[in-house]
Amino acid sequence: MNDVIYMDNNATTKVAPDVLAAMLPYFSELYGNPSSMHRFGGQVGRALVKAREQVAELLGADTEEIIFTSCGTESDSTAILSAVRANPDKHHIVTTRVEHPAVKNLATSLRNLTGHKYRVTSLGVDNEGMLDLDEYRKALSDDTAIVSVMWANNETGVIFPIAEMAAMAKEEGILFHTDAVQAVGKIPINLRELEVNFLSLSGHKLHAPKGVGVLYVKKGTPYAPFMIGGHQERGRRGGTENTASIVGLGKACELAGAWMSLENSKVRKLRDKLEEGLLASIPNSILNGHKTSRLPNTCNISFEYIEGEAILLHMDQYNICASSGSACTSGSLEPSHVMRAMGVPFTAAHGSIRFSLSVFNTEDEVDLVLEKMPAIIAGLREMSPFWQNRDKG
Amino acid sequence: MWEYTDKVKEHFMNPRNVGEIKDANAVGEVGSLSCGDALKLMLKVDEKEIIVDAKFQTFGCASAIASSSALTEMVKGLPLTEAEKITNEEIADFLGGLPKEKMHCSVMGREALEAAVANYRGVPVPVAEGEVVCECFGVTDLEVKRAIEESHLRSVEDITNFTKAGGGCGKCLDRLQEILDEVTGSAKSRIIPMKGPARMTTIQKIKKIEDVLEREIRPALRNDGGDIELIDVDGDMVIVALRGACGGCSRSTTTLKEYVEKTLREQVLDTLVVEEER
Numbered sequence: 001m002n003d004v005i006y007m008d009n010n011a012t013t014k015v016a017p018d019v020l021a022a023m024l025p026y027f028s029e030l031y032g033n034p035s036s037m038h039r040f041g042g043q044v045g046r047a048l049v050k051a052r053e054q055v056a057e058l059l060g061a062d063t064e065e066i067i068f069t070s071c072g073t074e075s076d077s078t079a080i081l082s083a084v085r086a087n088p089d090k091h092h093i094v095t096t097r098v099e100h101p102a103v104k105n106l107a108t109s110l111r112n113l114t115g116h117k118y119r120v121t122s123l124g125v126d127n128e129g130m131l132d133l134d135e136y137r138k139a140l141s142d143d144t145a146i147v148s149v150m151w152a153n154n155e156t157g158v159i160f161p162i163a164e165m166a167a168m169a170k171e172e173g174i175l176f177h178t179d180a181v182q183a184v185g186k187i188p189i190n191l192r193e194l195e196v197n198f199l200s201l202s203g204h205k206l207h208a209p210k211g212v213g214v215l216y217v218k219k220g221t222p223y224a225p226f227m228i229g230g231h232q233e234r235g236r237r238g239g240t241e242n243t244a245s246i247v248g249l250g251k252a253c254e255l256a257g258a259w260m261s262l263e264n265s266k267v268r269k270l271r272d273k274l275e276e277g278l279l280a281s282i283p284n285s286i287l288n289g290h291k292t293s294r295l296p297n298t299c300n301i302s303f304e305y306i307e308g309e310a311i312l313l314h315m316d317q318y319n320i321c322a323s324s325g326s327a328c329t330s331g332s333l334e335p336s337h338v339m340r341a342m343g344v345p346f347t348a349a350h351g352s353i354r355f356s357l358s359v360f361n362t363e364d365e366v367d368l369v370l371e372k373m374p375a376i377i378a379g380l381r382e383m384s385p386f387w388q389n390r391d392k393g
Numbered sequence: 394m395w396e397y398t399d400k401v402k403e404h405f406m407n408p409r410n411v412g413e414i415k416d417a418n419a420v421g422e423v424g425s426l427s428c429g430d431a432l433k434l435m436l437k438v439d440e441k442e443i444i445v446d447a448k449f450q451t452f453g454c455a456s457a458i459a460s461s462s463a464l465t466e467m468v469k470g471l472p473l474t475e476a477e478k479i480t481n482e483e484i485a486d487f488l489g490g491l492p493k494e495k496m497h498c499s500v501m502g503r504e505a506l507e508a509a510v511a512n513y514r515g516v517p518v519p520v521a522e523g524e525v526v527c528e529c530f531g532v533t534d535l536e537v538k539r540a541i542e543e544s545h546l547r548s549v550e551d552i553t554n555f556t557k558a559g560g561g562c563g564k565c566l567d568r569l570q571e572i573l574d575e576v577t578g579s580a581k582s583r584i585i586p587m588k589g590p591a592r593m594t595t596i597q598k599i600k601k602i603e604d605v606l607e608r609e610i611r612p613a614l615r616n617d618g619g620d621i622e623l624i625d626v627d628g629d630m631v632i633v634a635l636r637g638a639c640g641g642c643s644r645s646t647t648t649l650k651e652y653v654e655k656t657l658r659e660q661v662l663d664t665l666v667v668e669e670e671r
Contacts, residue, residue: 127634127670307429309395309454313405326429326454333429333530333553333560343624343632343670346427350452383411383458385433385450386426 001319005365007274008321009205010154010182010298010356015248016207022251023209026244034241035232044243051250055214058253059199060190067215067233068246072181072202073102075215076148078226078237079177079198080106083146084118086175086222090145094174096123096131097341098155103148103179104337119143127343128290129158137168146175151183151199155325155338155354156289157298159187163194170195175221181205181213185256186263186295197221203245207358208252212245262359268296270366271357275299277370282377284390286348288339297357300325302339302348305387306380311353314376320369325352347386397455398489404459409466410448417448419473421508421518423501427599428530428557430457430498434464434505438513442473449505456488456495463487464502477510479503481555482544496555500540526568529561531594534572541576549573593662599626601661609660610653621653624670631657634670645669 006014032041034048052063059066069075080093080103093107099122107120121139123131131149140147147169152159162178169176177198183189185206191199196218203212217223217236229238279285284304303311308324315322325336326349334340335349344352355369381387397405417435424431430453437446447465451458463484468476481499485491491499511518523535540546540555549569553559559566593601603623614621618638625632633653635645646669654667 305426305452307453307457310405310458313402313455317406333557335429340625343634345622345624350426350429383408383450384452385422385431386452388413388450 002368003319005318005320005361005368007355007357007361007365007369008323009358010157010354011323012204012210013207013358014360015209016252016255018255019208019248019251023244023248026247030243034243035230047247048241048243051246054250054254058184058189058257059201059216060192061216062219064234065191065216065219067217067237068241068249069213069215069227069237070211070239070242071213072100072179072200072205073213074226075198075200075202075213076100076102076177076179077106078215079200079217080110080146080148081226082222082224083175083177083198084110085224087145090143091117092119092121092141092143092145094121094123094136094139094144094147094149096125096149096160098125098129098153098338099148099150100154100179100181103150107148123149125158125341129153129156129288129338129342130290130293131160131165133161133164133168136165140169140172140174142172144172144174146177148177148179151178151180151189152186152295152298153289153338154182155336155352156300156342157182157295157356158289159183159293159295162196166195166197182295182298185253185260186297188260191216191218203249203252206252206256208249209245212242212249214249259359264296267357267359267361270361270363271297271299271355273363274355274357274366274369275301277366278373281370281374285377288342288344288348288352298354299356300352300354302344303351303353303377304348305384305390306351306377308351308353310380311351311376314380315369315372318368318372320372322356323354325354326350395456395492395495397459397492400487400489401456401459401491404462404488405455408458408462410462410469411450412448413450414446414448417446419444419509419513421505421510421512423504423508424452425596425600426452427596429453430501432457432461432501432505434461434502434509436468436509436513438473444468444471444473444476453498453501454495456491456498457501459488460484460491460498460502461505464506468506473510473513476506479506480543493551493554496544497557500555525594526572527556527558527561527565528594530557531596532556532558534568537569537572538576541573546573547577595626595628598661598665599623602626602631602657602665605657605660610656613652614648629662629664629666631665631667632670633667 030044032044034045052066055066056063095107111118111120149160151162166176175197178196179200181202184201199216201214204210225236227238286302288300308326312324325339339349339352414435414437417437419436419438421434433450435448436444439445447469449461449465451461481503484499484502508518523533526534537558546552552569559569620636622634624634649667657665
């Protein structure tokens, strides 16, 4: 059996060896509390300062704008609830139909828990997963407390025009949040040039461990803490710092900066080879998402007339890891909200497979996937009543 | 990741009896593409009413494929009268059990078997009449009651796992709790309000719309070099895509409203609104 072929990097990533090495001392000898007065704790505090600089550098931000959190979801909740509290007279949130549940479900629950005091506008997407900026402009109003739009979609990799959208919100005096957990490290970001007030990132999507994230808050943005407690993070996020993970995230951001050109050359080339190969060798396979406005590592393909979980389990026999937007894998009984928002027909939505690569993938791995997939798809189609009848209806 | 038994995995990786029986005399088809799983069961029944051959085609996940494979193994060689007694629990047991969220796959097996037996006897498929409770998956209160009784279900979550009811928008969860309370007698008697005539489920709508598109609308559009595809049905909203010559036609909106919507309203439901996919 070959080693694991991991093409599910939008779900989570491998901790980079250098990241792990940077973290290890903070699990053993360097266990001090960074808030302590003694030098023993103080040295850990200095490590956090360095990590904050590394994160700020990757984002084009200042260190005071970086708040360490426990995950992307906490960052999202903090940003949105902060904006809501800063604007007690505004009761409208603009977001999209394809957001991650961390934003989508927060917006819905805010609406439901307040007895519909809050209105939520969820912008639709076209069949390539793109937003309509005219529709966006029309959705903004005096009542809008915050806009929350993901930078890149986790399922399709489609990139939204965040610079333009943030500028439009700024014109209307509306706070702008972007969930950038999929974008950070894959495409260059310079927050000094953008009108983004809040940005969320998650460590485990860029080769740092799980359980650590960042919320960027632009200077001058009104802010109310979500986790209330001690003076950590300058009173903006209580709770003793997750020192080892923060050090790891800092290192991961440094690596991501260094690897940015690889993402857009090596990874993109591997992804393109995989995508073109699959589309060419497998009939009735369709690319989901815009061809070019897309992360360099992500490729989402629907194999018509079959179901995603069955495809994934066959791939698993060859130790190939990917994911699917089918009902059976989503934990609910309906296909993914992203596929539905894009209007992907039922014939294709259930059979969508997402491959998401990283700098750790190799051409040999892509070749093996290209070798195995056609037979997997053909075998399942052989079994499908709809494949046999596809021309009749 | 689901925790499948070795037997489920084995039947999924090496399914028995895949394919078609050309001269099948008992065919049962259940499920649909939109539901995410579908099974076509084909049986050959001899003059003594013994099932001499069984084959299947399945669209669905691992447990749907394994349940179909198991079902064909179970019925082969059985007299029809014995086969029709097979319950979904027995299909699951044959596989060493299914994750509870996947029990609906075994239910699909039993339903296909019922449909095949009805097809052999030339009688209509025994549909549980009654009032539709779950519009997303088209499940009626009688089907829910039957599942509660047969499989000894004790929670709304169980009902969803077995019948899919409540697994979509979730609007019917309160009603499912009421039905559960009624059947298990755990609640004090409640007054159930009278309901109007049963509404059409989304799945029934999709089927009817597809019928009309195929029979009437598509041939007309094809005459002009165009085509139409059904994308989604959400309540009364019908989302379609115009293809071919229709795609770039300046009069496509007129076609959509004046012809497609009008025809669908006449033949399916007069509240339908047809929109083009953006």
